[in-house]
Amino acid sequence: MKGLFKGLIGLAILGFLVAYFGSPFLTVRALVAAAETGDEPALERLVDFPAFRDSLKDELTARLMAEAQADPRVRDSGLGGLGMIFGPMLVGGAVDALVNAPTVAAMVRTAEVPDPTDREPTPAAEDRGADIRQTYGYRDMNTFAVRLTDVERPNQTLKLLLTRQGMFDWKLTGIDLPEG
Template sequence: MAGLVKMKGRVGRPLLIALIVIVVVAALGYAYASPYIALDRLKRAADSRDVDTVNAYVDYPALRDSLKLQVTGLLTRRLDVQHNGNPLAAIGAMIGVALIGPLVDAYATPDGVAALLNGIPPRGEPGERPPPPPAAPADNPAPNSPQTPAPAPASSQANANGNTPPQPPQTTAGYRGVNEFVVTYQHGVGDTRYAAIFLRQGLFTWKLSAVDLNG
């Protein structure tokens, strides 16, 4: 009987160690993947304007501070280039400062988050706002009914308007430190890049907390 108990102990200990190893490896794997999961969930929620989920993945006070700093720098660099040595630069600077508050207010929202994650960063233009959410589809009428003619193909519409549909940006994502995860966007070779920055809050929680308009 004692030998049977001892044998069970010998069998149980390796099994327990194996289970502990599996749990640790799974936890480390999930910890590594957690910012990618957060990015995917936030992108989906922002595109669908799921406000509660967006709020769960965005640190709005930190994002507002970052937007204010980045837009101020953006406007300052623009004024330095456009008005170097011009006495009207001070007036331009005051106008630029007046733009910062409304622009930050517009982008520190679910609409602004959706724009940031879809390659549409703030550019410091007067009256600039992120694009509104897409209109909800109407009830589907009968195909080719008199009230609703069949739509033209997307390529035909683009050619008729003389515009090509915007292409999605090139996106790269990865760690820039143990507690920082960066998503970089660029529309084409030579175009200005910008980044959305997620910061770790806890072991598995990540929140969009900053932007880098310098790329």
């Protein structure tokens, strides 16, 4: 009887650990399925849009500032400094207006961030038969990264960051943009 009790306790602990460490994989599967089917209500449940927008604003603002600092024409001109002041506001407004469930679905399906300044968008990756590779991994106990790579652009990996919400729930809360 004592052995049975120890076995049940061990089984319960094993079940807890599997659920605890396996739960982000289930969330990723649900996120990809919702993106592929265009299930907006599911995406609304799986994405923390305010946190995701803030993360994207930070990424785009950092990229904008780095590009401005690297260009001597912008860095040394008075208007360049003005652009560096107003640039983050413009980025923030664009991100707030454009990031929604269909945009996140497109990011997951194509492994690329839509360009809001592109007047004539190129055909979406799904239209050209994109093969998106997914790799996963924990960054820490409460952050899980999903790396999306289009095989046609192997050096352009988009990283989506999920954050633990409670014991077993995860939400998409951040993004790391590809270099360049």
